[in-house]
Amino acid sequence: MANYDLIVIGAGPAGYVAAIKAAQLGKRVACVEKERGGGTCNNWGCIPTKALLKNAELFHTMNHRATEFGFKIEGLSYDWPTIMKRSRTVSDKGAAGVDYLFKKNKIDSIKGEASLDKTGEVRVKSADGKEETHTAKNILIATGCVSRPLPGLEFDGKTVIGSKDALQLSSQPKSIVIIGAGAIGVEFAYFFNAFGTKVTVVEMLPNLLPVEDTEVSQALEKSFAKQGITSLLGHKTVKTEVGASGVKITVADAQAGTASGAGAEKTIEADMVLVAIGIQPLLPAGALKFELVKGYLKTSDRYETSVKGVFAAGDIIGPPWLAHVASYEAVQAVEGMFNPKFKPKKVTIFPGCTYCHPQVASIGLTERAAKEAGKKFKIGKFPFMASGKARAIGESEGFVKLIVGEPHGEILGAHIIGAEATEMIAELGLAITLEATIEEIEATIHAHPTLGEGVKEAAEVAAGHAIHV
Secondary structure, three states: OOEEEEEEEOOOOOHHHHHHHHHHOOOOEEEEEOOOOOHHHHHHOHHHHHHHHHHHHHHHHHHHOOHHHOOOOOOOOOOHHHHHHHHHHHHHHHHHHHHHHHHHOOOEEEEOEEEOOOOOEEEEEOOOOOEEEEEEEEEEEOOOEEEOOEOOEOOOOOOEEOHHHHOOOOOOOOEEEEEOOOHHHHHHHHHHHHOOOEEEEEEOOOOOOOOOOHHHHHHHHHHHHHHOOEEEEOEEEEEEEEOOOOEEEEEEEOOOOOOOOOOOEEEEEEOEEEEOOOEEEOOOEOOOOOOEEOOEEOOOOOOEOOOOOEEEOOHHHOOOOOHHHHHHHHHHHHHHHHOOOOOOOOOOOOEEEEOOOOEEEEEEOOHHHHHHOOOOEEEEEEEHHHOHHHHHOOOOOOEEEEEEEOOOOEEEEEEEEEOOHHHHHHHHHHHHHOOOEHHHHHOOOOOOOOOOHHHHHHHHHHHOOOOOO
16 A cells, blocks of 8 residues: 555546646656556547558548659559558557656556545556555546447447447458547548548538538538548438448438438448447446536536545546547646645637548637627638648648637637648637737738648638738
């Protein structure tokens, strides 16, 4: 038994960041993790998927656009196991990086599954069945979430898969149905399609990436259609059949009973189905009972759960389920638990990114949300087609769209679809944080030629000062 100032349960983007932050404050810290450092993000999410998507982008460019760039490529092929191996190698390095940071910051890394039976105590069961108990004045739960199965369609890792399974497929499917068109579903749709898999995306809501600005979603839908991806939007799954060699997925119009012929069913046959309808919380084991909100741990303004001395951060406390949000919450929680004068902040404004091609990134209000909130606003929109850099690199698809408040010109929301959108969104996050106006963005010199100029150009459009459109 060892006594700590803080024991963190989970070593994902919330857990390992919390542990390091507490150690930097001079506290004695332990982190309990049953698998390896980095959590879902590094091992089965953000990082390995981006490795696969880079492979997809390179292959798609060489396979479909080589002539445009003056290249002649004959006999182009790929090795699927090597593609998968590269993704896993990237994750391996990330996990090793977390181990290094723990050693550097003198954090005790404890391998095993944690249970909470009493306040101030964490029982850990290792893989070999041995148990030990450690005490701490503070405990932070950062156990995250796991993929949510579709009722009646349980994961089997072969024909019915989740995102984790998709990252370790030994062979490429010739066809796949993806149920759910959020970020996970859309990214895998792009990945598989780039290598020639026949992809069908089924989404119950009217658009791909339904949380994004509608105009952005519609632009992505057109792009996906050009790439050969079939999107069945406004459709729900009504029947599933799983066999040894594949699946049959029957879908119907989600607006059944309308005058537009709704309710018509169609059946799609494929080698496998990827269920990407969302995630569910991975609650800590043990006898301690916590107050929940829609299945997630309820926390106070200081990230404390209903059990005194037990805090929580990251996906386990509910949406938005994003690694960068989890890390932010972890820092806020740790600062608050060790500094009574510190006032932790809850997440309000955060960027959301989807790494398909074209990329999608956003922050703040969508146009429809601004209307629903009764905001007075105007739009500044700049197409990449008018960007010299975008045309030069052959990436003229997409646009930058700003939702600008009136009469002061503050940024209420920003939406980008196109090349490097996920890198460009940071400027707009800073602009919102600093309460910058479009006039101040206009007055900031942006390097030429860059894709980032699109932000300045969109601000100029909103202000009525457009030069290049």
